Amino acid sequence: MFMFEDEANIVQDREDLIAILKMRFEEVPPQVTERIYEIKSYDSLERLILVASNVPSLSVFLEELEEGQDSFKILGDRFDPIKGQLEGGSKIEK
Numbered sequence: 001m002f003m004f005e006d007e008a009n010i011v012q013d014r015e016d017l018i019a020i021l022k023m024r025f026e027e028v029p030p031q032v033t034e035r036i037y038e039i040k041s042y043d044s045l046e047r048l049i050l051v052a053s054n055v056p057s058l059s060v061f062l063e064e065l066e067e068g069q070d071s072f073k074i075l076g077d078r079f080d081p082i083k084g085q086l087e088g089g090s091k092i093e094k
Contacts (some may be wrong), residue, residue, distance in 0.1 A: 009042060010039075010040065010042055013042065013045035013049065014036055014045060015074065017048055017049050018033055020035060020049060020052045020053055021061065024052065024053075024058075025057075025061075034069070035065060037066075038060070048064065048065065057077055
């Protein structure tokens with residue numbers, strides 16, 4: 001893949017990640033958006049897209065966002081999107 005294609009994919013993944021977060025949790029704090037735009041790794045963004053699609057709450061996503069590039073497992077109850085809906089956790093936790 002050409003370098004400009006890599007950068008285009010990264011830009012698209014950032015936008016996709018933010019869109020998923022908005023669909024799931026309605027609001028995305030500006031500092032979270034800024035942190036997402038700092039990510040330069042395609043693999044990290046792909047992982048965070050899966051995380052955002054499966055976590056029951058924004059707070060769990062934020063924990064995963066801070067894990068960095070070394071994190072790779074997406075296992076357990078922390079990644080059960082239905083659990084969050086059943087517990088009313090689909091909105092931002094305050």
